Amino acid sequence: MLEIKNLHASVEEKDILKGINLEVKPGEVHAIMGPNGSGKSTLASVIAGKEEFEVEKGSISLNGEDLEELAPEERAHKGIFLSFQYPVEIPGVSVTNFMKTAINESRKARGLDDMPANQMLKLIREKSEMLEIDRKFLSRSLNEGFSGGEKKRNEIFQMAMMEPKLAILDETDSGLDIDALRIVANGVNKLRSKDNAIIVITHYQRLLEYIVPDFVHVLHDGKIVKSGTKELALELEDKGYDWIKQETVV
Amino acid sequence: MAYTEEELKKELETKEYEYGFYTDIESDTFPKGLSEDIVIAISQKKQEPEWMTEWRLEAFRVWKEMEEPEWANVNYDKPNFQDISYYSAPNKKPKYNSLDEVDPELLDTFKRLGISLDEQKKLAGVAVDIVMDSVSVATTFKKTLAEKGIIFCSISEAIQEHPELVKKYIGTVVPRKDNFYAALNSAVFSDGSFCYIPKGVRCPMELSTYFRINQAGTGQFERTLVIADEGSYVSYLEGCTAPSRDENQLHAAVVELIALDDAEIKYSTVQNWFPGDKDGKGGVFNFVTKRGLCETNAKISWTQVETGSAVTWKYPSCVLKGDNSIGEFYSIAVTNNFQQADTGTKMIHLGKNTKSTIISKGISAGQSQNSYRGLVQVNSRAENARNFSQCDSLLMGNKCGAHTFPYIEAKNKTAQIEHEATTSKIGEDQIFYCNQRGIDTEKAIALIVNGFSKEVLNKLPMEFAVEAQKLLEISLEGSVG
Numbered sequence: 001m002l003e004i005k006n007l008h009a010s011v012e013e014k015d016i017l018k019g020i021n022l023e024v025k026p027g028e029v030h031a032i033m034g035p036n037g038s039g040k041s042t043l044a045s046v047i048a049g050k051e052e053f054e055v056e057k058g059s060i061s062l063n064g065e066d067l068e069e070l071a072p073e074e075r076a077h078k079g080i081f082l083s084f085q086y087p088v089e090i091p092g093v094s095v096t097n098f099m100k101t102a103i104n105e106s107r108k109a110r111g112l113d114d115m116p117a118n119q120m121l122k123l124i125r126e127k128s129e130m131l132e133i134d135r136k137f138l139s140r141s142l143n144e145g146f147s148g149g150e151k152k153r154n155e156i157f158q159m160a161m162m163e164p165k166l167a168i169l170d171e172t173d174s175g176l177d178i179d180a181l182r183i184v185a186n187g188v189n190k191l192r193s194k195d196n197a198i199i200v201i202t203h204y205q206r207l208l209e210y211i212v213p214d215f216v217h218v219l220h221d222g223k224i225v226k227s228g229t230k231e232l233a234l235e236l237e238d239k240g241y242d243w244i245k246q247e248t249v250v
Numbered sequence: 251m252a253y254t255e256e257e258l259k260k261e262l263e264t265k266e267y268e269y270g271f272y273t274d275i276e277s278d279t280f281p282k283g284l285s286e287d288i289v290i291a292i293s294q295k296k297q298e299p300e301w302m303t304e305w306r307l308e309a310f311r312v313w314k315e316m317e318e319p320e321w322a323n324v325n326y327d328k329p330n331f332q333d334i335s336y337y338s339a340p341n342k343k344p345k346y347n348s349l350d351e352v353d354p355e356l357l358d359t360f361k362r363l364g365i366s367l368d369e370q371k372k373l374a375g376v377a378v379d380i381v382m383d384s385v386s387v388a389t390t391f392k393k394t395l396a397e398k399g400i401i402f403c404s405i406s407e408a409i410q411e412h413p414e415l416v417k418k419y420i421g422t423v424v425p426r427k428d429n430f431y432a433a434l435n436s437a438v439f440s441d442g443s444f445c446y447i448p449k450g451v452r453c454p455m456e457l458s459t460y461f462r463i464n465q466a467g468t469g470q471f472e473r474t475l476v477i478a479d480e481g482s483y484v485s486y487l488e489g490c491t492a493p494s495r496d497e498n499q500l501h502a503a504v505v506e507l508i509a510l511d512d513a514e515i516k517y518s519t520v521q522n523w524f525p526g527d528k529d530g531k532g533g534v535f536n537f538v539t540k541r542g543l544c545e546t547n548a549k550i551s552w553t554q555v556e557t558g559s560a561v562t563w564k565y566p567s568c569v570l571k572g573d574n575s576i577g578e579f580y581s582i583a584v585t586n587n588f589q590q591a592d593t594g595t596k597m598i599h600l601g602k603n604t605k606s607t608i609i610s611k612g613i614s615a616g617q618s619q620n621s622y623r624g625l626v627q628v629n630s631r632a633e634n635a636r637n638f639s640q641c642d643s644l645l646m647g648n649k650c651g652a653h654t655f656p657y658i659e660a661k662n663k664t665a666q667i668e669h670e671a672t673t674s675k676i677g678e679d680q681i682f683y684c685n686q687r688g689i690d691t692e693k694a695i696a697l698i699v700n701g702f703s704k705e706v707l708n709k710l711p712m713e714f715a716v717e718a719q720k721l722l723e724i725s726l727e728g729s730v731g
Contacts, residue, residue, distance in 0.1 A: 102688050
């Protein structure tokens with residue numbers, strides 16, 4: 001599904017990603033771990049197409065289609081979803097209205113008419129129940145005055161609504177207490193299927209107890225320095241990132 | 251001097267008309283320039299009674315002594331008032347024979363605003379078949395209104411048909427000498443609307459659809475007078491979301507609202523005059539005086555969406571004269587490219603327990619300048635007056651400006667006045683967030699701007715709110731690149 005080959009990317013002429021290779025197949029969950037500043041969030045932004053990042057070398061393709069020339073919204077229309085580490089506030093725009101706009105824009109891109117209102121309502125009801133979201137919450141302005149947990153849960157709600165092919169969860173666990181973490185992780189697990197793929201970006205192993213990955217990759221200084229199965233995450237937890245750093249120096 | 255208005259009126263009635271000469275002009279457009287002769291000629295042309303002619307002349311004399319105001323936060327080359335023609339015939343022939351001849355860009359905008367084909371023709375100045383929906387609709391409206399005793403007609407018609415009402419109220423809220431442009435308007439107003447709602451009558455429809463159909467081509471110096479008699483209610487809609495490509499550069503309208511005891515007037519405006527091109531060339535100067543007077547328990551709400559004009563100078567105000575009266579002002583002002591807007595309101599609290607609310611949303615893009623200017627004045631006798639003001643500015647890009655000039659004058663210790671102001675910028679992060687959800691940048695801006703303006707959009711009549719929303723979208727197109 002997702003194929004990243006020798007990806008080099010920079011921001012303001014500073015090299016961040018220095019040759020990433022990654023392949024994600026349908027139905028798989030990949031975890032990307034690594035110390036602060038290793039390039040985890042940059043990788044997420046580059047896949048989503050954020051313009052301030054410059055792709056210097058290499059390629060990203062989704063289902064065989066090169067993404068380089070595609071604008072962020074076009075990538076979204078192709079089924080890429082990014083759950084933001086810091087979701088932004090949009091005052092006066094309700095969660096419902098935002099989702100309605102997002103879904104209809106994506107439908108438009110695929111040559112479909114707007115989703116009928118009753119179908120939209122049904123979808124909202126279904127997904128909010130699945131994620132244990134209070135319906136009152138959906139009429140509030142997007143992320144405005146939301147707690148950290150509410151913001152992250154809202155991201156997962158949007159993921160559920162958009163039904164992406166590839167979802168990237170960027171530090172979804174940061175700022176969550178254990179109860180919120182469990183709810184968010186349960187939501188993600190319910191959304192797992194053999195047709196979609198998920199990349200979980202995280203600093204800690206904690207989240208991976210709930211969202212169990214098929215593969216774990218360790219990012220360090222813009223490169224994937226180690227890949228393995230879920231046991232690698234435990235080993236990391238045990239030995240810390242210094243272990244990886246030392247190993248790569250050697 | 252104990253010289254009452256009544257005495258003045260008597261004197262005028264008995265006095266021989268001392269300016270017994272006028273220029274007889276046959277053509278439909280008067281020569282350029284302004285003089286007493288021109289003022290008299292306008293009045294003659296409209297077959298006005300003598301008191302009206304005299305009223306205009308007095309305004310002209312006052313205007314001659316006045317200077318153009320310079321305090322507003324706008325810069326422009328002052329119009330040459332002697333280089334303007336002050337009258338042209340209202341019923342021009344259609345400019346085009348079919349829609350095919352109309353500028354396709356204009357038609358595209360109409361289409362996107364969701365304006366019907368017949369209305370498009372009317373607005374663009376295309377000849378319309380006699381059998382057209384809107385004509386019969388207008389007739390039906392007129393009948394319904396007449397049954398309730400509501401008078402709704404042009405001000406010229408009202409001067410002929412209902413002189414007692416016009417005479418009693420015109421100039422009582424915006425006196426001729428109020429300001430430079432009000433004086434000019436009083437002298438030369440070409441036409442406008444008149445509305446009277448009798449005691450206890452609730453106007454059964456928004457006076458909007460009718461208005462849009464019939465007043466699409468508005469004049470350069472409009473004059474509007476709305477009187478809501480005791481216990482009555484009216485919702486009035488002025489303007490049009492459709493772009494108005496008017497050839498007149500200067501527009502100076504006056505609107506007076508009178509809400510008698512227990513009456514309520516809701517006055518909504520959408521202004522979309524030609525704003526000038528992308529380089530700031532051309533565009534309309536819009537210098538408007540709008541004011542309403544509230545008697546006891548009366549309420550006036552002004553709602554405005556201002557997206558057009560090169561220069562806007564406009565402060566819809568409320569004089570809260572009666573006890574327990576309420577004034578509201580809800581405004582969205584959008585400026586893009588080189589537009590300049592200095593707009594806001596005045597809430598004058600005279601009566602006890604009077605309340606006012608001000609919600610102003612300014613959106614600036616391009617290299618435009620957007621100023622809010624508002625006065626909250628609490629008189630010494632206005633016990634327990636309350637005001638709440640909220641002024642929010644949204645900036646797009648780095649070259650535009652947003653300014654807030656709040657003036658507060660409280661002369662009564664019991665007054666409660668609150669003022670809140672915020673300034674924010676549409677951030678790249680917000681745009682990217684929307685992009686990531688499949689929403690392109692234009693649509694994202696529209697979404698953010700609509701969210702920002704929601705409190706005001708909600709105050710507009712339903713069908714108009716939808717159009718206004720689209721209008722905001724179109725006005726800001728290409729503002730973030």
